[in-house]
Amino acid sequence: MRHLVTRIMLSFCLITVLYWSGHQPAAAQDTGAEDIVVIANRDVSITQLDRDSLRAIFAMRQRTWPDGQAVHVFVLPNDADVHAAFAKERLAVFPHQLQLAWDRMVFSGTGQAPHRIRTQQEMLEAIASTAGSIGYIAREYLDERVQVITRE
C-alpha cells in the first residue's frame, strides 16, 4: 500500500513539474482599471452587466446568461497584472478570494472552474471563437471580433 502511495505521489510530482516548466507568466504590464474591458462573444445578446452579476458569473456561481445561453468564462493567470486589476477594480474582490471560490465550487460539486488562458492574445482568440464566452483584456488588445460588455 505504501509503495503504491509513494508511486502515485512521485507521478503527481512529475506531472506538476512538467506542467510548471511549461508555465509562462502572462505579459506583465501596468494596467489600470479604466484600461480593462470586459469582452464577450458577439453572439451574446447582453451588452451591459452590473457588478453583482459580473461577480456571480466570474465566481462561477451563475452558469447561464440572463437569456438562458450557457456562459463560458475565460480568465488569465492569477499572477497576471491584468487579472489582479480586473478582479479588484471590476469585481471588487481579491484574486485569492476568487481562487478560493473556484476551488470550493470545483471540489464540492457545485460548479466548474473557469477556462485558463495564458495571454491576452489567446484570450481574444478564445472569446471570438467560443459561443457564449466572457473574458477581459486591456483595451489596447481590443478588436472587432469581440463585443464589449459595459457597466450597468
Next chain:
Amino acid sequence: MNASKSSPGNRLAGRSLALACLAGTPPALADSTMLDTLQVHGFLSQAYIVTDENNFFGTSSDGNGSWDFTELGLNASIRPTENLLVAAQVLSRRAGEGDDGDPRLDYGVVDWQMVNQQDRTIGAQFGRFKNPFGFYNQTRDVAFTRPSILLPQSIYFDRTRSLALAADGASVYYEERLDNGLLRTQFGVGRAQVDDDVEYAIGLDSFPGGFEADTSAIGQIRYEHDGGRMVFALSTASVHADYDSPGQVPGDGELAFQPWILSAQYNAEYWSLTAEYALRDVELRGFDAFADEQNRGESWYVQYTRRFLDDWQWMVRYDSLVNDRDDRDGSKYEASGRGPAHSQFADDLTVGLQWQPHPNLMFAGEYHHVDGTGWLPAEDNPDPDDASRRWDMWLFQMSLRF
C-alpha cells in the same frame, strides 16, 4: 436591462449577424458540444505527524512519527445542457486507524439551475450532496481550501466526521444578489452517512450492532457583503440514526444530533479574521443498557491568517471544545466512572505556515499545543485512561492539485 436594446454593442452584434447571414455562412463559432464542458480535477496530500503524547492519525507518538494521513481525490463534471451540471468525486482518505483509504463516493450530484436572472439564481441538487456546514465542511478534505492542515477540530471533528460529510437526497439553493451583497440559502433533506467513527465516539464500538442513518435535514443561510469582504453564515442540521442491536445489550436505540453554527469572517487584502461558534445537541434514547442521555456541547474558535510575500501565509488560532456545557471540566463525567475528565474538553492553540510556490503545489507546517483529549481519535487511542491531558503535535504536509 431595457437600455441594452439600443446599446451600440448590440447593434454591432446585430449587424455582424446580418453580415454573416448575407455571406451565407453562420458566424465562425466553435461548436460547444457537451464534451467540451467536461472537466477533471484532483488533489493529493500527504502529511507527517509527530506528537509527544497520544496518537493522532497513526502511531504519531512512538518517536518516528506517523505518515498515516493521506488524502486523494478525483472528480469530473460536465454540463449536458445550459442549466444542468453533473458532478462526482471519489475520495480515498487514510487517517490512522479511523480511515483506511478505501475509495468512496464523496459526492455525486445532478445540479439543476432552474432560475437564472440578473439578480437571482435558484437551483437544486439531487444525489449525494456535500453538507453546507460552517465555512469549511463542503471541501474539508482539500488542503488548498483549508487555512491549516487540520481544520479547527472543535467544529470540524475528524473524530466523528461521517455525520457531517454529505447526505443522499435533495437540496435546494436560492441566491439573491442584493445591493452590494449576496444572500445564499440552502436547504437539504437526505440520509446522512453514519460510519463506525460514531460508534467509537459514543463507546458502542465493542458491540455487534450498528447505526443506520435515518432522514436528516440541513440548512444554511449565508450573507456575503461587498464581494466577500464580510461573510456571515448560520448553519443548522438535524441528523438522525437508528441503532440496531442484534443482542439485548445495549438494545435498539436512537441517536439525534442537532448542531447550530454561527460563522463570521472579515477579509482584507492581506489578512482574514475568522470566527465560528457552535452549539451541539446530542441525544441518545431508547437503549436498554443505559438511561436516555442528552447534552449540549459548545465549540468555538478565532483564527487570524496573514498573507505575505505573494505565496506565503501564516496563521494563529485558538480553538475550544466542551462536550457538555453542564460539565465543562469533565469532573462529573469522571466522578461517574465513565472515563477521564480531560476527555470532555480540548483547548488547542495552533500556529501554522503555508507556502505555495506554484498554484498547484503547497507545503504546510503547523504546531498544536493542546489541553484536553476531547477530539482525540478514539480508534488511535483505544484506552482513554492511557491518554495524556496535555500534549503537543507537529504536522507537515505536501499537497498537489490539478
